[in-house]
Amino acid sequence: MISIYTSYSFESAIKKAIASELRLDELVTIKTISQAEPLASANDFIVDERGIVFTIDWHNVSPPILLTQPLAYHTTTLLGLIFARLGNYERAYDLLAQETLLLHAIDAQVRLAQNVEFETAPAVGNEYRSMHNAAIVAHYGEVATPVPFDEIRHAYYVAMSAAPNDELKAFTAKHYATLLADTGDTKNAELILLEAIKYALTETARIELKTLLSTIWLDRLMVPYDELLMTQLKELLWECLTHYEKTERPLQAALVLMDASQVANFNESFSEALGYISKAADLLRKEDQPELLAQVQMRKGTLLYTWAQQGNIQFYKGAMEALQEAAKVFTREAAPQQFADIQHLLGIIYSEIPDEAKKKGVWAAVSSSSFKEALNFFTKEQYPYEYATICNHYANAYIKYPASRNSDNVAKSLEMFNQALEIRTAERYPMERALTLLNYVEASWYADNGQDELNEARFNDMTSKLREIEALSSDPTLSKEVAGHRARLEKLKALM
Numbered sequence: 001m002i003s004i005y006t007s008y009s010f011e012s013a014i015k016k017a018i019a020s021e022l023r024l025d026e027l028v029t030i031k032t033i034s035q036a037e038p039l040a041s042a043n044d045f046i047v048d049e050r051g052i053v054f055t056i057d058w059h060n061v062s063p064p065i066l067l068t069q070p071l072a073y074h075t076t077t078l079l080g081l082i083f084a085r086l087g088n089y090e091r092a093y094d095l096l097a098q099e100t101l102l103l104h105a106i107d108a109q110v111r112l113a114q115n116v117e118f119e120t121a122p123a124v125g126n127e128y129r130s131m132h133n134a135a136i137v138a139h140y141g142e143v144a145t146p147v148p149f150d151e152i153r154h155a156y157y158v159a160m161s162a163a164p165n166d167e168l169k170a171f172t173a174k175h176y177a178t179l180l181a182d183t184g185d186t187k188n189a190e191l192i193l194l195e196a197i198k199y200a201l202t203e204t205a206r207i208e209l210k211t212l213l214s215t216i217w218l219d220r221l222m223v224p225y226d227e228l229l230m231t232q233l234k235e236l237l238w239e240c241l242t243h244y245e246k247t248e249r250p251l252q253a254a255l256v257l258m259d260a261s262q263v264a265n266f267n268e269s270f271s272e273a274l275g276y277i278s279k280a281a282d283l284l285r286k287e288d289q290p291e292l293l294a295q296v297q298m299r300k301g302t303l304l305y306t307w308a309q310q311g312n313i314q315f316y317k318g319a320m321e322a323l324q325e326a327a328k329v330f331t332r333e334a335a336p337q338q339f340a341d342i343q344h345l346l347g348i349i350y351s352e353i354p355d356e357a358k359k360k361g362v363w364a365a366v367s368s369s370s371f372k373e374a375l376n377f378f379t380k381e382q383y384p385y386e387y388a389t390i391c392n393h394y395a396n397a398y399i400k401y402p403a404s405r406n407s408d409n410v411a412k413s414l415e416m417f418n419q420a421l422e423i424r425t426a427e428r429y430p431m432e433r434a435l436t437l438l439n440y441v442e443a444s445w446y447a448d449n450g451q452d453e454l455n456e457a458r459f460n461d462m463t464s465k466l467r468e469i470e471a472l473s474s475d476p477t478l479s480k481e482v483a484g485h486r487a488r489l490e491k492l493k494a495l496m
Contacts, residue, residue, distance in 0.1 A: 131159035131492035294329035340377035351397035364401035388423035
């Protein structure tokens with residue numbers, strides 16, 4: 001639905017224009033301008049003595065191209081805009097044939113929305129909107145000859161400098177900060193957002209800027225967590241969530257709840273994290289958003305698995321079921337990477353899920369199948385880091401599988417560890433290599449070093465790997481585990 005806010009003097013003309021098109025009145029409502037009633041949607045606009053005036057699309061209803069405004073009121077212009085907002089572009093283009101600049105801007109919106117290639121990026125003009133739009137196309141658009149990053153950055157900078165008011169400047173700043181964050185320059189993205197929050201005129205603008213800032217702060221969190229940053233992030237997420245709930249924007253509220261769940265998980269507040277993620281799932285079910293719901297199910301599965309590893313084994317089943325639900329949407333054909341991520345985690349869960357002994361063989365079979373599915377996508381050639389991670393987890397799973405008559409699980413485990421070690425070299429991934437080497441040594445105890453037999457080759461192999469771990473890392477936890485293995489090896493050697 002589209003709402004047109006207008007003054008009494010234009011109401012009759014607008015009603016007549018809408019009535020001229022069959023059943024258009026079913027999709028457009030006319031309301032009286034009220035300063036106390038903000039525009040409800042970016043699809044809404046105002047018609048008054050200034051002409052046709054648009055609201056800034058802070059809600060991401062359409063690509064962030066700015067239309068020239070105010071536009072002189074003409075029936076054909078009004079109808080053309082309405083049809084464009086309704087997605088009837090053939091009719092819109094016909095009605096707006098004489099509005100060249102407006103038509104170019106709408107065409108840019110359509111191309112961005114439908115991922116249609118631009119032959120060339122639009123030239124940066126000397127007026128704010130043309131500067132902003134040129135930056136947006138170069139940033140988000142598929143351009144035949146991609147625009148260099150420095151040129152996109154400069155286009156955003158000059159657009160911000162030319163903005164006629166602070167609200168528009170903040171709107172450009174949001175997308176400039178997005179560009180910087182996407183390219184890893186989170187420090188400058190954060191500075192731009194913090195400044196824009198100060199001069200943004202409306203609450204809607206400030207909340208959208210704060211929501212983007214929260215994603216940057218969330219990406220910055222890493223062990224050991226910065227307690228001040230963690231506190232600031234919690235406060236920011238709560239403010240954004242409160243606004244979205246108050247303004248009845250369930251999709252945005254669900255996305256904030258997903259982030260809040262992740263922060264609670266970092267704090268090991270598992271019950272709180274589960275509450276947030278479950279609430280997000282409920283909102284997305286009501287809004288019929290299957291892909292976002294599948295993302296939430298993936299997050300929920302990861303959360304419950306983490307909780308299960310803390311000794312709460314009852315959550316293995318919930319983790320498995322959440323991931324299986326996600327896999328119904330993120331299928332091998334529709335979303336191969338997400339499908340592979342799901343299979344990777346399911347492979348781990350199937351290998352660890354507690355059950356009676358006679359069912360362990362079934363769990364081992366589905367676990368192995370899931371790992372193989374993950375490796376079919378994350379190949380050694382295209383995704384070496386992910387490949388090594390899956391190999392490491394697959395190797396650990398082999399040790400947990402029940403003994404099989406037809407295969408040597410320990411030999412297969414050591415083989416998978418060696419596959420991971422080929423990628424996790426000392427030069428590129430020293431800590432990952434150290435951890436994999438430690439896993440290798442732990443698995444080796446299940447091989448042919450028994451209480452009454454010493455395999456000298458195995459002994460030397462394990463000793464060599466323990467020395468390499470010490471050379472790679474001085475982490476006290478690793479050092480303690482290395483010392484324990486070395487003492488156990490020496491005790492075994494003495495017995496022989």
